[in-house]
Amino acid sequence: MKVVYKAIWDLPVEELFASGHRACAGCGPAIAMRWITKTAGPNTVVVNATGCMEVTTTQYPETAWMVPYLHVAFENAAAAASGVDSAIRVTSKKGLWRSGKTNVIVIAGDGGTYDIGLQSLSGMLERGHHVLYILYDNEAYMNTGIQRSGGTPRYAWTTTTPVGRAIRGKIQAKKDIMGIVMAHRVPYAATASISNIIDMSNKIKTALEYTEEGPTFLHIMAPCPPGWRFPEERTVEAARLAVETGYFPLYEYDHGKIRLNPPTSNMVADPKRRKPLREFLKFQGRFAHLTDAEIGELEKEVVANLEYLAKLASL
């Protein structure tokens, strides 16, 4: 990772994501949007998949976006961004694009990435477009009212995985989206969390720099108070606990090499530095029904995932 920002006062001051949008109080994704636009700067085109961030920021005739913004549909943000990238490259050569070097950034939620948008994402990565794809992960279809997605964790309650007498929450595990992206051998992919702003901003900067070579990808943890069932003042805390319990590890894939970032690297070096998973689960209504045995199972999955990543990082 390129360290552009060492401390909080190094971060960009200019705001390019306006306040007054219609996202919920305590919205995790909205925090991500603010830092993505600040870090990318004004010479940026944002291509947004349908979802919470699209619906809450672009209600005609108002917009929260102070950079050029395009929304086409749900499953095709990566394809539309491919077109924007190609247009900028070709019309620059023909002297018809006069804005100079311009970032092309996709912003899509977990539904638009893990599920309906996976095909167009894979196509864009395979073709090698100069696009940074940012997944903001709030772990369900929150815009339509909390339905399970491929990014929803095991046992979580959603409106389509209710806690019933026969089946209690989601049966399946969360999809390894980073693994899928890394399998495309892109120059750079990383996870980040809205709780770790400096790490996230440096990763955005690094990804944009590598985008000159080819597609890059960021997976940003962005909790949702109404969807996860916790009070809106605890969004950043939820994101931080996701990282500190090892539930959401921070790491980078940089030209084939995996590197764990702090605090994930610290808890891999010393397991005592990992907080118990229960601390992340306990204040979320979506996990309120979990038994100790089920929490134990999830904890085993977290540890196994950290061991798996540590092995990858040692290669």
Add this chain to the structure above:
Amino acid sequence: MTAAAAIQKAKAALALTSNYAVAYAVKAADVDVVAVYPITPQTTIVEKIAEFVDDGELNADLIHVESEHSAMSAVVGAAAAGARVFTATSSQGLELMHEVLHIASGLRLPVVMAVPARAISAPISIHGDYSDVMNTRDTGWITYIASSAQEVYDTVIQAYKVAETTLLPVMVSYDGFLMSHTTEPVELNDEEAVKRFLPRRERPNVLRPEKPITMGAFAMPDWYYEIKYQVQEALASSLKTIEEVDAEYGKAFGRSYGIIQTYRMEDADYAVIAYGGAAFGNAREAVDVARERGIRAGAIRLRVWRPFPADRLLKQLAGVKAFAVIDRAIAFGSPGGGPAFIDVATALYMGGMDVPGLSVIHGIGQRSMYVEDFVKVFEMLKDGERNKVVYMGLRL
């Protein structure tokens, strides 16, 4: 024209399929971004464009998308960023694009697409009819249906001017296989002259960092209707632009086609209305045969399908005793049988006219349409057959 000039002219023509004619038109239009996915019978268009791009004859980025949905999405993105774009598809590919067709017109993007028309599954058929094109009827696209490789070439070039003037997407369709894979002589324009015909102008609403706009906004009930009404208005008024561009093209390159084409309609008692190459070609032949048999027959071709050229058509139908529409698509469960018949009947009703008609379905899944079938249609009209759906060529 002297004999020498005629030979000179013949030499300037290339033997091209309609698909290759499309590719040559795209090259002449200096398109920036092409996104396509292979599908029969469209595939040879993109193969030819790939040759042009890889040989450096066309300075475009060819995006090898992973589906037609992404093809349309990519050209929507590229057009939003101000590029001149092209895509092409057929059949299932057009169906897969359907969602984004509405978005292209709603965002008012001048996307140009070629569609060699093909039947739709199930059962799967690679052969031609117009089921795919007719399913796009209400998507807000200007839609041409060409009838020769030359017209395909000329119409694709016209389409760019029409699209960039009206800010509407334009589809140029024609018979799958019967035209897409049939070689005809095509006269190509001087590419510099085409560049003068299609000057680059900065469009008002494009993605530019120095003047950021939000495209694809979310509209509540207080705005959605007005925005969609603008598409309806733009489409209605585009007929004038289509006509002007055709006339201007005629002046520049010596070929123009009008909105509808007529054959021996001056004194016709009975008219057959058709679209596409094979159906209209047969209709014209049938007119000659029917006239030899004492029936005053005429034929009309719909060159522009959307916006529907009602006024022009009604003028032609004002003097006839009866008409038939040949539809190469079925409007399942509809009151009229075929999509174009339904529109003609509606146009008559809206125009306060009462001309009896026959709805003829033919050429489905490329079932052979014979000239004698079309002569039979004229005979049926003369014998007083009216107001019903005829499934011609059907084996029962």
